[in-house]
Amino acid sequence: LSILDTEFIGRNIKCFDSLESTNKYVLENSENLEDGSVVIAEEQTGGRGRIGKPWKSKSGEGIWMSIVLKPEIPLNKAPFITLISGAALVDAFRNMDVDAKIKWPNDIILNGKKLCGILTEMKAQVERIECITTGVGINVLTEEFPEDIRKKATSLFIEGCLTDREKIASEFMKSFERMYKAYIEKDDRKEVLDICTENSVLIGKEIRVIERGEEKYAICNGIDVDGNLIVTDENGHRKTIFSGEVSVRGK
Ligand code: BTN
CATH class of the missing domain: 2.30.30.100 (SH3 type barrels.)
Known part of the structure; x- marks a missing residue:
């Protein structure tokens, strides 16, 4: 990405026309992927959602990407990474004038409908983390969703927002890197918790x-x-x- 402004997240990007799932690819090839690499696919034939649900990932309609992370942290510190991705997505969207909100723990909501999903998975041996991947699916150019999810899902195109996938992915990686570094290097969680609290669709309800x-x-x-x-x-x-x-x- 020509406009990428990060230190290590996305310095190495692997793009595929089609993959079964970017998360699956990362977990199966983690030995050959350096910390901070990003895997992107134009299409996923078996996109994974939470609790075993499929994630629709049609060709060219969205950003289907997974970040490769190899932090030296105990296992119990890993789930917070989902929140970092959520906060980074909200922060990136807000910087682009998109009023996105977060539905804990892993949905990004725009105008009451789901715009993005996050799925963090990891590979660990005994107590040691070999690799964590935080996968995000962003509905960008979808013009119409299937009947069964039409009331619940939306895309940036449908909402009349910007649809520049390079810009969106770059802004997300920049926000993610800042909050991830603060968490790993200084155990500083403030920005993530503030964003998740201030932009929550659940708190107070x-x-x-x-x-x-x-x-x-x-x-x-x-x-x-x-x-x-x-x-x-x-x-x-x-x-x-x-x-x-x-x-x-x-x-
Ligand atoms: C959810 O809301 O259920 C989570 C959806 C996560 C989808 C993304 S798309 C990129 C990455 N690869 C996958 O197979 N899933 C995640």
């Missing part, structure tokens, strides 16, 4: 939480320093949600 298949309602209070969701349940008890399916009640 009554939300629906699915825990072990059970549906419950709670008030969303905020996120803690590790990036977990803090809620108050129906009995007035404070609880921490570590991962999972949450949504605003009624939506």
